[in-house]
Amino acid sequence: MKTSFRLLPAFIVALSLAIATGAIAGETPSIVVLPFENVSGVAAAPRELGTRVAQAAAERGWTLATGDVEPLLEQERVRYLDTLEEGPRRRILESTGATAMLTGTIFTFADGRNPVVALVARLVDADGAFLWSQVIAVSADDDESLFGLRRKSDAVGLADVAVRALMRTFPRPGEDARSTRGPSKPLLLGGVHAYRAEGAATGRRRVCVLPFENQSQAGDATRIVHDTLIVRLAGDPMFEVVDPAELRAAARERRVGSFRGITTPDLKRIAETVGATLFVQGTIYRFVEVAGRAGDPEIDLELSMLDVDSGRIVWAAQHERRGSDYIGLLLLGAATNGVALTDRVVSELAESKGMTAPQAARAFVAARAARNATVKEKETTSELGPRRKPGESKK
Amino acid sequence: MTRRNFLLCTIALLLVLTGGACRSTRQTQYLHKNADLGAIQRVAVLPFENLTTERSASEKVQKIFQMELLALDVFDVAEPGQVTKILRAAGMTSPEALGEKEFQKLGQELKVDAVFYGTVVDFAETRTGSTSTPEVTIQVRLVETQTGATIWSTSHTRAGAGVSTRLFGLGGESLTQAARRVVRKELATLLE
Numbered sequence: 001m002k003t004s005f006r007l008l009p010a011f012i013v014a015l016s017l018a019i020a021t022g023a024i025a026g027e028t029p030s031i032v033v034l035p036f037e038n039v040s041g042v043a044a045a046p047r048e049l050g051t052r053v054a055q056a057a058a059e060r061g062w063t064l065a066t067g068d069v070e071p072l073l074e075q076e077r078v079r080y081l082d083t084l085e086e087g088p089r090r091r092i093l094e095s096t097g098a099t100a101m102l103t104g105t106i107f108t109f110a111d112g113r114n115p116v117v118a119l120v121a122r123l124v125d126a127d128g129a130f131l132w133s134q135v136i137a138v139s140a141d142d143d144e145s146l147f148g149l150r151r152k153s154d155a156v157g158l159a160d161v162a163v164r165a166l167m168r169t170f171p172r173p174g175e176d177a178r179s180t181r182g183p184s185k186p187l188l189l190g191g192v193h194a195y196r197a198e199g200a201a202t203g204r205r206r207v208c209v210l211p212f213e214n215q216s217q218a219g220d221a222t223r224i225v226h227d228t229l230i231v232r233l234a235g236d237p238m239f240e241v242v243d244p245a246e247l248r249a250a251a252r253e254r255r256v257g258s259f260r261g262i263t264t265p266d267l268k269r270i271a272e273t274v275g276a277t278l279f280v281q282g283t284i285y286r287f288v289e290v291a292g293r294a295g296d297p298e299i300d301l302e303l304s305m306l307d308v309d310s311g312r313i314v315w316a317a318q319h320e321r322r323g324s325d326y327i328g329l330l331l332l333g334a335a336t337n338g339v340a341l342t343d344r345v346v347s348e349l350a351e352s353k354g355m356t357a358p359q360a361a362r363a364f365v366a367a368r369a370a371r372n373a374t375v376k377e378k379e380t381t382s383e384l385g386p387r388r389k390p391g392e393s394k395k
Numbered sequence: 396m397t398r399r400n401f402l403l404c405t406i407a408l409l410l411v412l413t414g415g416a417c418r419s420t421r422q423t424q425y426l427h428k429n430a431d432l433g434a435i436q437r438v439a440v441l442p443f444e445n446l447t448t449e450r451s452a453s454e455k456v457q458k459i460f461q462m463e464l465l466a467l468d469v470f471d472v473a474e475p476g477q478v479t480k481i482l483r484a485a486g487m488t489s490p491e492a493l494g495e496k497e498f499q500k501l502g503q504e505l506k507v508d509a510v511f512y513g514t515v516v517d518f519a520e521t522r523t524g525s526t527s528t529p530e531v532t533i534q535v536r537l538v539e540t541q542t543g544a545t546i547w548s549t550s551h552t553r554a555g556a557g558v559s560t561r562l563f564g565l566g567g568e569s570l571t572q573a574a575r576r577v578v579r580k581e582l583a584t585l586l587e
Binding site for chain 1: 450462465586
């Protein structure tokens with residue numbers, strides 16, 4: 001008995017050391033950084049940005065999983081690097097000993113008169129839940145200081161600035177991510193034209209974001225809008241966004257070949273698999289990207305959110321903007337590239353309130369209710385007899 | 396010139412300028428003499444026809460119409476995906492080609508009392524000097540599915556620039572904004 005008590009302090013010290021060094025399996029806050037998906041077309045972009053993002057994560061207290069992850073991705077036959085399906089994700093996390101996975105998509109890495117770097121990054125846990133996500137688009141015009149000093153001359157020079165801005169809200173281990181609320185609408189311009197069903201928002205709900213139909217000339221527009229919308233909806237406490245990889249897997253499982261022109265019965269079948277009844281879909285009518293050159297980016301899009309359970313549209317919105325719409329004091333603040341403009345427009349959409357029905361509509365509804373009450377009353381007192389269908393003669 | 400005359404001349408000149416600068420709107424409307432809009436609870440919005448060169452015009456206007464209709468909160472609106480599915484399954488390509496039987500079938504399958512559909516006649520920007528102004532004409536009709544009868548129809552045109560745009564080049568509206576205003580005016584006539 002005396003011997004056991006003498007060993008107790010040593011045991012306590014050893015246990016504390018084990019916790020401090022993260023030697024207890026499964027509790028080490030480490031992340032695995034996947035190679036960034038590259039939509040920009042610039043081969044050097046993933047290396048320039050991926051390295052900086054990993055370093056920034058390490059500076060915030062995360063341990064980076066060691067070892068090359070490429071062989072694991074090949075072994076799992078991973079096609080899309082934005083997010084991974086559950087099986088490959090869990091296996092890669094287990095192989096690397098990591099607790100979370102950091103992925104990214106580079107939209108723009110352009111040199112030119114006004115270099116631009118734009119990317120989105122996400123941190124997901126083993127269950128596929130978004131722990132953090134952020135989208136950023138930085139141009140040399142945005143970053144230069146007074147009199148054009150410290151202006152970056154190319155995209156590589158902007159990479160540090162972009163990553164610093166991106167990782168500003170990145171959580172430390174054990175910390176909840178700060179809200180990634182987007183920019184707000186221009187001061188003097190009207191807001192979004194939107195409809196929201198009354199009573200639609202009741203508690204946090206899972207939502208799937210489908211790829212948008214693209215009627216613009218810009219091939220990348222769908223990815224940019226889709227990924228940006230996911231980031232802004234994920235930042236809304238009312239929504240839990242379904243991982244795109246999970247959605248793709250569900251579509252495959254339910255033998256849905258394409259999201260293009262998808263019908264409601266197909267959405268219902270997917271809904272059963274992913275456990276979400278809300279689906280966001282939309283159309284991009286115009287998307288003008290001017291990254292690296294002079295010009296005004298433009299975007300024009302519409303979206304709607306369908307509740308497949310009730311068969312009702314619970315949210316619909318349409319919005320269009322140019323980059324110069326956001327010019328404020330001293331002619332500053334314009335969105336200078338397509339991704340920055342998309343982020344602003346999507347943020348405005350995500351925060352839009354619905355339109356209020358005009359007085360005439362409320363009066364119409366009231367008059368109809370009164371009319372239907374009168375007809376029902378007359379029918380029950382047999383003044384009119386049973387209601388006839390149009391064209392049906394009196395018996 | 397006396398002060399009073401100067402003032403009168405200035406007012407007259409402003410009136411001439413603003414009179415010549417006004418936006419033009421034209422509207423026609425029809426309501427069936429036996430129409431009982433109060434009996435309509437649930438409706439569907441069919442695809443709009445496109446008579447313009449702008450490829451996305453009809454889809455865009457249809458979506459604007461749908462959103463404005465939802466915002467009125469007057470009718471229960473059938474889900475668009477369901478409408479598309481049923482039209483596709485029935486091989487219905489154009490609402491103009493639908494007869495009484497097709498409308499009845501549509502009404503039964505979608506469980507709607509009436510359907511809206513329309514035509515986008517104009518959807519373009521015209522240039523007047525340095526000013527670009529939208530010209531939008533939309534025709535819409537409401538058809539009772541039981542009988543295939545048109546119980547309401549309207550056509551509205553919005554063209555030209557407003558006073559501030561003509562005089563100062565300020566506050567011009569886009570094609571989408573013009574289309575939205577046209578749709579709102581048309582739906583307002585339905586509620587009268």
